[in-house]
Amino acid sequence: xxxxxxxxxxxxxxxxxxxxxxxxxxxxxxxxxxxxxxxxxxxxxxxxxxxxxxxxxxxxxxxxxxxxxxxxxxxxxxxxxxxxxxxxxxxxxxxxxxxxxxxxxxxxxxxxxxxxxxxxxxxxxxxxxxxxxxxxxxxxxxxxxxxxxxxxxxxxxxxxx
Numbered sequence: 001x002x003x004x005x006x007x008x009x010x011x012x013x014x015x016x017x018x019x020x021x022x023x024x025x026x027x028x029x030x031x032x033x034x035x036x037x038x039x040x041x042x043x044x045x046x047x048x049x050x051x052x053x054x055x056x057x058x059x060x061x062x063x064x065x066x067x068x069x070x071x072x073x074x075x076x077x078x079x080x081x082x083x084x085x086x087x088x089x090x091x092x093x094x095x096x097x098x099x100x101x102x103x104x105x106x107x108x109x110x111x112x113x114x115x116x117x118x119x120x121x122x123x124x125x126x127x128x129x130x131x132x133x134x135x136x137x138x139x140x141x142x143x144x145x146x147x148x149x150x151x152x153x154x155x156x157x158x159x160x161x
Contacts, residue, residue: 006030006046007101011063014091023093029062031094033108039066041112043105067112075106 011026029045036042045063073083078099084091096102 006032006044007105008097009045009094009101011045012093012095014093016089030059031096031105033067033105033112036064036066039064041067043067043109067109073106073109075102078102081106081109 007030009029009031011029012023013026014021014023029047032044032046034042034044036044043063043065044061045065046059047062070086071083073081075081076093079096079102080093081096081102082091082093094102094105096105
């Protein structure tokens with residue numbers, strides 16, 4: 001476990017990665033970076049969070065995203081992490097409850113030898129607009145908080161990993 005726990009996030013998705021598309025809020029989950037076999041270092045989303053004593057999440061894994069060579073994750077602001085799925089061009093974003101949680105996950109990803117963390121300074125063009133669109137999706141389109149719902153929505157997506 002990279003950071004000692006899973007962190008609450010809102011999972012956002014932009015189909016096809018097009019600039020004119022609409023971000024949708026897939027729901028709430030808990031994010032962690034951990035080593036899994038045979039995938040290796042992976043970003044993992046759980047349907048439920050840590051148990052009462054803060055130990056390993058007991059919820060069902062709803063997404064395993066192996067961190068592969070050439071992957072570029074981007075921290076857009078203090079509490080938002082995004083990346084594009086190379087196979088489909090779809091974009092994903094995790095909106096964390098606080099900056100410390102985002103920093104912990106970003107640190108775990110950047111510690112992986114196969115990933116690249118892109119600084120928002122390197123891609124200033126469009127970051128403010130992108131963040132504004134993400135915030136609209138996060139705040140206005142949040143589905144009802146049912147753990148099974150996010151699993152079903154993620155299962156419908158075509159993720160090439």
